[in-house]
Amino acid sequence: MGKTEFLVQDFIPAAEAKGYACVYVNLWDLKDDPATALVSALHKAIEPKSFAKAWERLKTPLKKIKASGKVAGLAEAGIEAELADKGRLAGTLLMDVMTAFDKTKIPVILIIDEAQVLANAENAVFAHALRAALDIRRERIKVLFAGSSEATLRRMFGRSSEPFYNWAALEPFQLLGKEFVTAMVEKVTSIARNPLALADALAAFDELKQTPLFFRLYLDRYLTNPFEGAQGALNFTKEHVFNNMGFEKQWDDLLPADQVLLAMIAEGASDLQGSEARGRIGASLGLEKPVAAATPQNALRRLADKNIVTRIDRGNYQFEDEAFADWVRHRE
Incomplete structure (x- = not known):
């Protein structure tokens, strides 16, 4: 919880201040084709002038590419077999952008959010290509993987059959707690006519399963409907988030x-x-x-x-x- 906000709002600005160029990609944005998402993000950051051209190649129907025979890095004799898997095309474009990166001198941090998508069997070919590309550039490209599935990430880095086996150490993301609640209560106190008691806020945070997003919704309700009081805001928030967050559909599916x-x-x-x-x-x-x-x-x-x-x-x-x-x- 909160990892994406931390990466985008805290980690990336700090890294850029240290002179790193940061490439952020969330694989959930293109879950069915993470190779395209990642290659596109790299192209935009490392070689922006060629991004439009690379994007067109990724979007071009396979039959059209096959007919033209214009795919960099692929031998003419093997083109039909290679194009049977679009992940291999993305792998070729990955090599293109890495070649462009080798001509630069800027250190890069590649931040892959929801990285567990790479562990899916259909992404194995691209995952192997990505590891190979990163292995030989460890000194200049640092990689931070983040994900919402601990089990899949442990498998991704801990199973010998996986492309990224033993490639990175798995660290739990520290959850927000009392310090976060206290800071939020101080903010509320500075703008609200009716200060929120810290004890009420801590109790609400616990009842909302210590989820910062839910707690922020609780504070919004408290500030916009002051006559309901702390308990009224909590009751409203619990009914809203627990009944309307898609749990019923998730269960029915x-x-x-x-x-x-x-x-x-x-x-x-x-x-x-x-x-x-x-x-x-x-x-x-x-x-x-x-x-x-x-x-x-x-x-x-x-x-x-x-x-x-x-x-x-x-x-x-x-x-x-x-x-x-x-x-x-x-x-x-």
Whole structure:
């Protein structure tokens, strides 16, 4: 929580003040084609004059490129096979922009937000190309990966079969706490006729699952509707964020087996693949007997792939979003 704001508003200005050129890309902006997102960001920062040309090449239909035969760095004989995967084209353009970078002298920090997208199987070819390009430029290109799925990032850097295995150390992002609340209360006190008690603000922060975004909404409500008081602002905020943040749709989009296991995780259950779990899944499907052992295994994998839960250790999972966990625990 808050990592993107930190990167954009705090980290990048500090890095630029130290003389670094910063290239920021959020792979969620183009989740289905992260290679294009990353190559475009590099081109705009390193070789802006050629960006328009590179972008057109990325957008050009494959058949048109194939017919023209104009793809830098690809042998004519292998062009058809290469163009079968657009990720390889992005890899070629990555080499182009890295060649341009080699002619410069400016140190660069590449900031890849939601980097776990690179761990998807369909992005493996580009991920390998990216690592190779960065490996030989470690002295001049520093890389900061950030992501919202701890489980996927641990796999991305900790599994030997992954392109970025052992490439970077994984550090948890420190969450905001009492200092943040205190600072916000001081701001409110400086502009509001009715000062907000720190004890009320801390209690509200806890009830809002220590989520800065939700707390800011709470403060907005408190300031714009002063006659409601602190409790009224909290009640409004909880109803707004927990009922209208898409939790209902997120729940409805899950398969019955996924819902059962998610409810068990919210309850604090640890045996998610045993007879109780398989029996509850079977009952949810209208079956008279437990489902096969593979069913809860597949459900847990789907939940992790969707960044809904994180595996802490063997058989132990937790929600990525505590607000969603609270919603699941209290849903009717």
